[in-house]
Amino acid sequence: MKLKRAYRTLLRLYPEDYKAMFAAEMWNTFEKAAEERRREEGLALVRFAFAELIGLMTGAAAEWIAKLTTDSSVRGRRPPDVRMMRPPGVPQQLWFAGACMSLGQGSGPDEVAEAENRIETLIARMVHAIANHDFPGARSYSYQEREAREDLRRLRQKHNLDE
Amino acid sequence: MRHVVQQHDAPLTEPVFLILTSLADQPRHGYALLQDIQQISNGRVRLSTGTLYGALRRLLEDRWIERFEQDDTSREKQAYRLTPEGRKQLHVELARMRQLTRAAAARLRTREA
Structure with missing residues (x-):
């Protein structure tokens, strides 16, 4: 439960356009992967949680850098209203x-x-x-x-x- | 200067290479990609969702992959497939790797002979 809450919180760090496109899918994939790791023995879930949370933090930072350094007309990072x-x-x-x-x-x-x-x-x-x-x-x-x-x-x- | 395009002649990163390889035979959605990549790499590579979707976003922008409309497609379960450009890039990368492995094998043989 704490892991899911932490995941949702970190997901909010991503830029809006990225969230609109991928957040629902990411959450769905994360839930399935977490379910699979729970069935494994040992520290699989701990390792998974650590990798996921670090991955989200670095991913969000990378997406913000991409958004801020990329020409929006080329990459279309601003979806139309x-x-x-x-x-x-x-x-x-x-x-x-x-x-x-x-x-x-x-x-x-x-x-x-x-x-x-x-x-x-x-x-x-x-x-x-x-x-x-x-x-x-x-x-x-x-x-x-x-x-x-x-x-x-x-x-x-x-x-x-x-x- | 603002970065606008990816350098297409640069070697692919491992996650990108594995994603393209996974999509080479059939379209897959996010979770199926994670499972297949783990299988392709003999359990060595387990991508996090942050890494996977970051790579998917870049591949979509470069039009190497595309979202694939399926009957049961929802926002939570979106399938992806290779575009002709993505398939071409995978072939280019395979040729590059073949050349490197041939060169490495030749050097090893020379040393061991």
Whole structure:
């Protein structure tokens, strides 16, 4: 248990982009390897723990050095922010309508249509976030979508429109 | 000056050589790589996860290996396979090692004769 906690703690030392790519896999591999060592006799587990923890510390240092000394345009060490990207299948007009709504520019008789567009946009973004394993982003879009639905309900009441 | 590319004519490090060798016959995920490398090296080399994934990251960047889509692939269990460039680099390294072992064997024979 202490070994697993120490491993998780040291894993946090790695750069964010590296963690996004490998942390889950590393943890899974470590758990399987630890299970195997536990079944071995003698000091196998102690040796394994020592090697793993030292390996993580040197690995994290090496990754930070690589990140700081490598040209990001060549190595692509900065992953794109998927929240800023237009998801595939979402028309440009619809995407920017959502952006305008979020800036508070939606008003006038078209505001109901724009609110509906915004909900569709948020759903598309949420689906895209889920497809890219960006679960915090997906949760954020889910909250925004709920709020957008509430706005739409109020607008429909204001304009005496059916639900 | 910023370092941007690996020197491809330099000898491979042992972990990199063993990873490429392990992937030469079939794609493998992280834990299978650890087990196979231990077997290839007759139990002499046991890579830590930090060393393994550090090497995998560099090999992915250099496009010597690639992530392999499998039906049961998840973020926790990702398979890797050699690219044609990785296979070529492994051949180059094998040729280099063959030349060295031939030279060493010839020197030993001369000394012992």
